Amino acid sequence: MRFLSKTLAIVWKDVIAELRTRELFSSMFVFTLLLIVIFSFSFDLRVDKVAEVAPGVLWVTFVFAGTLELNRSLSAEIEEGRMDGLLLAPMPRSAIYFGKMVGNLVFISATEAVMLPIFSAVFDLNLIRPVLLLTVFLGTLGFSAVGTLLSAMAASTRAREVMLPVLLFPVVLPVVLSAVKLTAGIIDGVPWASLALWLRLLIGFDVIFLTISYMTFDYVVQG
């Protein structure tokens, strides 16, 4: 229970800070809105073609917005020396990892929650379905799990904004691929048997990435 309360303390700190400034949320919101607009113009979204590109557009948008969030979240901490404060606090490093990871998950999910109705309207598809929401959550979880670790690494390099996508995208591609396949299957109304494979895969990747990121986080943030 002590571990959980320490983790939640970090999440709460980030949420409160964000509620006061709304900096991160507003920039993510504007960014995703711009992406939807750009995609709809470049693909010339018409009703009959839309269902085919929808899953891809959805996940590309989430990935880019998520990368923006990850960059801002941890690099600000390290730049302003707040990371040292966190490291000095009487809590295990894994609590810091989980705290940041859940915080990232919350912020990205908040943006997704706002974006999904907009996507539904633009694509003229019903995207507010339980299975689809589950898919979005699982995909974001995997993304956040490995993204938190890699953003800590990228923040220490010279070209940190470029470094995170370079490190993150190849690693998170299987997660995104599974999520896209699952989303496409749900939209197309594919029978459950073929979808089950992708769902199990997605959960499997989430578990793998959570475990490995949690185990190696300590090595990345040590002074």
Next chain:
Amino acid sequence: MNRGLRWRDLLNVLSGVMMIAALYLVFLYAPREATMGDVQRIFYFHVASAWVGFFAFFVTLLAGIGYLRTRTRASDIVGLSSAEIGVTFTAMAVISGSIWAKPTWNAWWPWLQEPRLILVTILLLIYLAYFMLRAFLEDEEQKARFAAVYGIVAFAGVPVTFMSIHWWQRLHPIVFEKQGAGLTQPMLGTFMFCLLTFTVLYFSLLLHRSRLASLADEVQELTQRLQTGPGGRK
């Protein structure tokens, strides 16, 4: 010193001999394939290159774990050397695969027919990310540490992705099947020998590249001692 000399020379000779034997097997011993003709012979070296590409990054993963536990320069050197060799062989696999794909399926990069291409692309991107990470860090200790962590995290997803493609292909059989099912005995023998040859070649190159890196370290150390020691310039 003597022991090191023996391994290096042994592997040199062994890989040289095996490569000549492999060339003979591929071009003269293996039969001409019924449907694809002689272009199919690329398959032997192509798959062997891809195998080394994957195996090399697995070695980088192991070296990464080794570095995090022992913090020795040797582990970092092995990780880096293996990555350099791996990216070369992966690039070779990609190029040879494209050369094979064009006459066979009339496409340089048939994503839809061959989902394994996604896996190879991921691997290549992981390699490039690994080198970029090393390049953008200055502190040697941090470089080794981060590279070790990335080597572990990046390769973690690869085996599962590999398995997933297998399961996916069982559900949706791909129309253009890659060589694998219809291998006759001499073909199978040639294929296995090529895999072995490339593995021996990999270890030989790994030994050479690692030795090069540690010699470079020595040179740097000696240069510093020369400059800062008694009678030095600094």
